[in-house]
Amino acid sequence: MTVREAAVERWGQFELSLAGPQEGNPYAEQELKGYFSKDGHEVSVRGFYDGGGVYRIRFMPEQEGRWTYRTESSAAQLNGHTGSFECIPAQAGNRGPVRVKDKYQFAYADGSSYAPFGTTCYAWIHLDEAMQKQTLATLAEAPFNKLRMCVFPKHYAFNSTDPDCYPFVKKQGGGFDLERFDPRFFAKLEQRISDLQQLGIEADLILFHPYDKGRWGFDAMESSSDDYYLRYVIARLASFRNVWWALANEYDFMEEKHMTDWDRLLQLTQEEDPYAHLRSIHNGTKMYDHASVVFYDHKQPWITHLSVQHWDVTMPPIWHREFRKPIVVDECCYEGNLPQRWGNVTGEEMVRRFWDIIARGSYCTHGETFADENDTIWWAKGGKLHGDSPERIRFLRTILETAPENYKPIPEIYDVPTIGIEGEYYLQYFGIHRPAYRIIELPEGSSFKAEIIDTWEMTITEVEGLLNGTSRLELPDKIYQAVRLTRVS
16 A cells, blocks of 8 residues: 655654554554665664554655655554655754764754753653643743753652653553553653653653552563563654664663673663664662762663762763763753752752853753742752742853853863853853952953853943953952853944
8 A cells, every 4th residue: 555645844753554454463463564765775673552452653755855655564553564755844943863973063954053051840641631731831930951851750859749641551460561562651741742842851761760669569570571662662763753762771780680681681772772862871879979989881882871879060071082072961860858968959059060060061950949838849850830939040051051052161261160262252150269359461452342140130241341361340349250251342
């Protein structure tokens, strides 16, 4: 059967639905693949069973023009389907998936800059519909363009609610059938990824985590079940352009898995994803101390960037020298007042860590953990934001997004965290230091506009006159100040 389909935009989603066998276990027993071709280039895509006798193949075209496809399957009903569709230019707001640009930065596939300003709502999709919609409404007004979230449900402090459905179907008598997926869960997950896409937010999907403790057993599946789950998730979700793969959160807390397991799972993720979405693995605090960091080997080609947990904002330059990949400090503590050490820094401290990390050439992720009588805490469940840091993070984002695209950290010249382009642009952050003035060394023969930025009050004050050569810059003698220097001639 040959079908000519409607047009699909570049980095959009083409979906082919086919009726097929329902007997036995179609999730495990039926293999389906689609082959998409254009100008001699062919992309292989794994299909999946979606319940009710429906099989699907999803494809994200990355080139404009006419694409043709064919299906292959051991099931006669699924084999030999062919067709074509036209890939048209990307529409407004569609800049494609995020890629690594260089060892410091990211960019969208269309070449436009992307700086991750993320937040964390680990279990938000496992809450009721009203709470999920409240979270989306909050995100629509917030400054964040990346969201860290779990696929599996989470059993942890302030979060022990049973979700309405799970990735796997329940067995009669208890437990889960790890060979049968629940399409209801994946339909919900896909809707939320699509909702985030409409808001311009990347979905940083945490595929495994240790927050189970025997309640459901998803943290201790056999390797064959891990692989089976991973292939299915990638087949369903890889065609969403805003997906990132976070292989695990605090992987070193998962005692049932070893480093060889993580190597295998990360390589499998790389092999199964035809679009090379970003891939990371997030550490806990078990494997390092303050002075000596022992990460997963981020030099491996199946790791695209570092997703780090660490409270010391001075570390990113060390990691850059070792791994030469972009760094996102996805967990640097949370703004809030919980009794746990990680959940009670002030808004000022959260904003300071954001600025300090970014001024060292890396990126930071927000989280909020204020005590609530109903345990409705943003970091776990979403809902509403209450802290002081989000608006200051928005202010920082506007500053960074107006910086020159190819800025880099400049650690060799200044004793203050600085990013910029030598001789053109400098952004320095003083943090908890409060100099009354600074001697600034600028290129002779060039003139620079100087601006003093109060990162907490969110003000930008232009200094009268221009600076050049060796200049004295008077400062407010207060903490949380930054300086922006821009060449004007």
